[in-house]
Amino acid sequence: PRPILLTRHGESLDNVRGRIGGDNVLSSNLTEVILTCYDSDTGDIYAKKLANFVEKRLKSERAASIWTSTLQRTIITASPIAGFPKIQWRALDEINAGVCDGMTYEEIKKNMPEEYDSRKKDKLRYRYPRGESYLDVIQRLEPVIIELERQRAPVVVISHQAVLRALYAYFADRPLKEIPHIEMPLHTIIEIQMGVTGVQEKRYKLMD
Numbered sequence: 001p002r003p004i005l006l007t008r009h010g011e012s013l014d015n016v017r018g019r020i021g022g023d024n025v026l027s028s029n030l031t032e033v034i035l036t037c038y039d040s041d042t043g044d045i046y047a048k049k050l051a052n053f054v055e056k057r058l059k060s061e062r063a064a065s066i067w068t069s070t071l072q073r074t075i076i077t078a079s080p081i082a083g084f085p086k087i088q089w090r091a092l093d094e095i096n097a098g099v100c101d102g103m104t105y106e107e108i109k110k111n112m113p114e115e116y117d118s119r120k121k122d123k124l125r126y127r128y129p130r131g132e133s134y135l136d137v138i139q140r141l142e143p144v145i146i147e148l149e150r151q152r153a154p155v156v157v158i159s160h161q162a163v164l165r166a167l168y169a170y171f172a173d174r175p176l177k178e179i180p181h182i183e184m185p186l187h188t189i190i191e192i193q194m195g196v197t198g199v200q201e202k203r204y205k206l207m208d
């Protein structure tokens with residue numbers, strides 16, 4: 001059986017600031033001491049550790065590929081990985097937070113309390129104004145899932161929290177209503193093996 005490796009991008013400046021969405025060049029940068037004033041290079045270290053892990057784990061897998069979203073933070077995370085083709089999928093982009101893009105949850109709560117409450121009541125169906133719901137994300141992932149099922153070689157998927165919740169739920173057979181609440185920690189690789197006896201899962205936490 002060939003593995004599918006799922007991971008979020010390395011910690012970005014927006015993660016540190018608690019801002020959702022975003023794809024601007026500076027704030028998408030992984031936390032890295034040289035490029036920013038932020039006093040941590042956690043995101044950058046993860047990208048290097050991930051590259052190391054992938055290169056070792058998939059050493060003899062010549063047909064393996066790396067799939068990212070089209071957003072900077074996943075592309076930057078994939079960049080140290082050498083020796084495998086990289087494919088960008090728009091369908092792997094983070095849930096579109098519409099008018100709330102770039103805001104913190106506190107800002108949404110303060111400035112758009114009705115939106116905040118509606119999302120809290122039904123996170124699965126709630127659609128951000130001019131953005132997406134989890135159900136929208138699940139729907140747009142369909143071609144990615146079909147392609148993942150067809151692959152014979154291993155695939156490393158570097159994407160985002162909401163998208164990975166949906167992908168993981170598909171493979172781990174988790175119910176729809178749980179999807180928006182699945183824990184999807186940073187700096188952790190979830191390895192899914194699809195065999196004849198079902199799906200097996202291993203987790204590798206590359207940083208403390």
Ligand code: G3H
Nearest residue numbers: 020021094095160161162
């Ligand atoms: O920006 C989006 C987040 O990664 C998704 O988190 O759906 O729990 O708000 P959330």
